[in-house]
Each structure stands twice: as C-alpha cells, then as structure tokens.
Amino acid sequence: MAPTILFILIASLFIPTLSHIESTDEAFTSIVISQQGLDFVKDLLIDKAISSIVPLKLPKIQKSVKIPFVGNVHMVLSNTKIYQIDVSESYVKLGDAGITIIVSGATCNLSMDWYYSYNTWLVPVEISDRGSASVQVEGLEVGLTLGLGNQEGTLKLSLMDCGCYVKDISIKLDGGASWFYQGMVNAFEEQIGSAVESAITKKLNEGILKLDSFLQALPKEIPVDDNASLNVTFVNDPLLSNSSIEFEINGLFTGRKRDPVPRYHHENSQTLVFCPDSSKMLGIALDEAVFNSASSLYYNAAFMQWIVDKVPDQSLLNTAGWRFIVPQLYKKYPNDDMALNISLSSPPVIMIVENNIDATINVDLIIDVLEASEVIPVVCISLVIRASGLVKIVGNNLAGSVKLNDFTMSLKWSNIGNLRLYLIQPVMWTIIQTVFLPQTNSHLAKGFPLPIIHGLTLHNANIICSDSRIIVCSDVYSESNNLSHLLIHLVDKYKLHF
DSSP: OHHHHHHHHHHGGGOOOSOOOOOOSOOOEEEEEEHHHHHHHHHHHHHHHHHTTOSEEOOOEEEEEEETTTEEEEEEEEEEEEEEEEOSEEEEEEETTEEEEEEEEEEEEEEEEEEEEEEETTEEEEEEEEEEEEEEEEEEEEEEEEEEEEETTEEEEEEEEEEEEOOEEEEEEESSOHHHHHHHHHHHHHHHHHHHHHHHHHHHHHHHHHHHHHHHTOOSEEEOSSSEEEEOOBOSOOEEOSSEEEEEEOOOEEETTOOOOOOOOOSOOSOSOOOSSTTOSEEEEEEHHHHHHHHHHHHHTTOSEEEEOOOSSGGGGBGGGGTTTSHHHHHHSTTOEEEEEEEESSOOEEEEETTEEEEEEEEEEEEEEEETTEEEEEEEEEEEEEEEEEEEEETTEEEEEEEEEEEEEEEEEESSOOOOHHHHHHHHHHHIIIIIHHHHHHHHTTOEEOOOOTTEEEEEEEEEEETTEEEEEEEEEEGGGOOHHHHHHHHHHHTOOO
C-alpha cells in the first residue's frame, strides 16, 4: 500500500534509461531527503498507494456454530473484498534501525456474500438463506520497518518487520434474521479481522520483494545528450538520521562511447550536504569533480571547437579591419574574408570556492583567410581566459553562464611574421565577449539533469557555492498535482505490478 508506492518514488530519484556501467568506490554527488520531503511524498501518494491494493479479495470463511433455539448452523462468507481504505494518520520515521512507516486510525470497508443452512427436528428439510453484507473495520494499524543498503552499486531493500492490527469490526447485513446477525458477529468477527490482517500483510511483503527486484534492476547512468551520461552508481550505504536520509552516488560524467575519464578524488570526507534552511525537502551536493569530469569528457569528444564566420561586427572578419593592427596581414591578403577557428587546447578547469565559481580556459584561436575556395591558416594565438561562473535552476536542470574576468595571450605560431600583441588585445577582448562567451553560454544555458524524482519539479531552489561543491536546496511540487500519470508512467516503463 502506501510504503510500496512511496519507495518506488524515492527510488526513482535515479531512474535512468541505459545499461549498467562500471561501479566506483567514490562519491561525488550526495542527495539528502529531509523529513519534510518524505512527508511530502507520503502525503501526495497515500491515496494512490491504497488504490494499488484495492479491490483485494479475501479467502472464503466457513464455520459451524451452535445457536440457541436453532441448533447447529453452517455459515459461509464468500466473495469478500476490501474495496475502500481511508487513512486518517500516517508518518515515516527514520533511525538507525531502518525506515519505519506507520499507518494508524485507518478504516477499511468490505463487501461479502453470506450463506447459512441448518436442520431442525421441527422441519424435516434443510433450511437455508443467503444475502450480502457490508463490513467496516475500524482502528486499522499497519507498520513496517525497512532496511536499505548498497549492493554492488544498487539499492538493496529488505523487510525487517511488518504487522497489521484490526481494532474493531462492525457488520451490516442485507437480509437475514436477527438471530443470524448476532451469530455471524460472534462467529466471524475474529476471523474477518484476522483475514484482513493477513491479506494486507501478505500484500505488503509481496510489494517489498518486487520493489527490491526493481531497485536491483535499475541501470546506473542517466543520459545527458549524445555524448555524455551521468554515472548514478550508488556508493556506500544510505545514511539514516532522525530527520533525513542521505544517498551518495558517483555523479561523474561518462562518455556514451566509454572514452576514459580522468580519476578524481575527494580532498576531504566531510558531509556533502548542508542546507541552512532545514525546512527544504531536498538537498543535492555536487563536487567540483562532477563539473571537471564533464569538462574532460566534452574536450575528449572534440566538442569544444567552433568555426566562426559570422560576428556582430563583421568588419572583424575581413583583413581590411586589421590593416592598422596587423598591417602585414592586410598587405598579403587585401580585403579577403576571414574565419575564426576556435578550439580548446586542454579541458577547462573548474574551481568552486566560497560564493563563487572560477574557470580557467585555454583556447587556441586560429585566424583563417578565405581566399577563393581555399582556407589559409595564417596565425594562431593562445589565450588563457579566466572567468567567473553563475549557476541557476532551469526546470530540473542545473544551468549556468560565465563572464570574463581577464585573459592573457601569446603568439603560438605565425605565417605572417611577428605581431604586436598589445595592439591585438582589444580585438581579442571583443572576440571573447561577442563570440566565444556567447557560444559557451548557449551550451551552458541548457544545463544537465539533476537526479531527482521523476514527475516532481524543483521549487524555490537555493544554490550555495561552498568549498569545492555546489549545493542545491529545494522544495518540490507535483506537476498539476496529478500523480496518476506519474504512477502509470513508472508502472508501464519498468513493468511494475503490485
């Protein structure tokens, strides 16, 4: 019931779509779900969770009882179904022993068919009757404790304890004699309660086993684009405290073609997630190694290269515009069009410090002259660009932008002789500001997906830059407050049947 769907959605933090990748023993991303976050998911899903087990059919019950003035009566209850469960109170409690989920004060409505028959010495034939009845179970309490661990990079769910208790039962008959009502209550009250307890407990056990299989089968990467995936292999056991549950995942970018990515290591082992506002439902911490792994991956994929032949000031792409800056260029190629071949000479280096993100970018800028149908490289200038980054949340993606702090330049090679670099510096500044940074920011603006529950959206997110990590602290909400489509999506996509 509630616990099954609740943990499907919690597990869906990392629902990916590709095959398994190699596990690692280091974590660079940490996700914390607070008590408020767990309560939010529980409150949203409780009704949908109940619908996953109703209607629930109970086994046939039959019994022979002796009733005063009537004699021995054979009674049968059949087609007994739980068709409604209402929950008035429920909560999730976290602790060292595991995750405890309690549903209390619930009511459970059943429908059934009844039949009785008896013989009496007054009438030489069997007397029988049949009809229907409605039953209300009150004070229903359900509790279970779950263990959650890491098994070879996936989550391992185990049922440590489970129980269901019925406090009271009221029965309303449709038809039948008054003596039969009291006889039925006396005969079957305990058996009906026991059947309800057994059926719900069995359903919970089955659901936890299926959910564990589901968790074990989760792939270990999330696709970002055609070049990259995000490694969401679990590292270490989940950390449970009195008010939160923390998951650690590898979190590094990996190539879809399995190109090698440099190894990264933590400089410290402190807790990764700390949200100053403890009321936030979700906290996600990303180590700077995550961003540097993306940098290395896209560099190795030759993704960081552009040929630019259109700029806001088009005069910069004609040798005439350079005649006073680099006279020999204009003299050798008068009034010829030009193109800029921009490529990174090494992966950008990202450093996250208190309240800021610093980036160092090494760029080779080759000036090509376009003469007739020929492309002629004439000069290569090396740039070291130092920039500051800003990050923001766009939907469920972490997006960003960079701005120029300063840059240095040097001549790497030239086919037109030496250059006066101090004359070229203002032109390089213009090219960086109007060409390189807009190109870079257009890609950064798309962002990459954060590992959160499918069907939920970040809301009122705060971003904190601290020593070597970015922390996202956020509430979440359900799109259109309609989780029916979410549950159907999960069941259909992952073939879950409860």
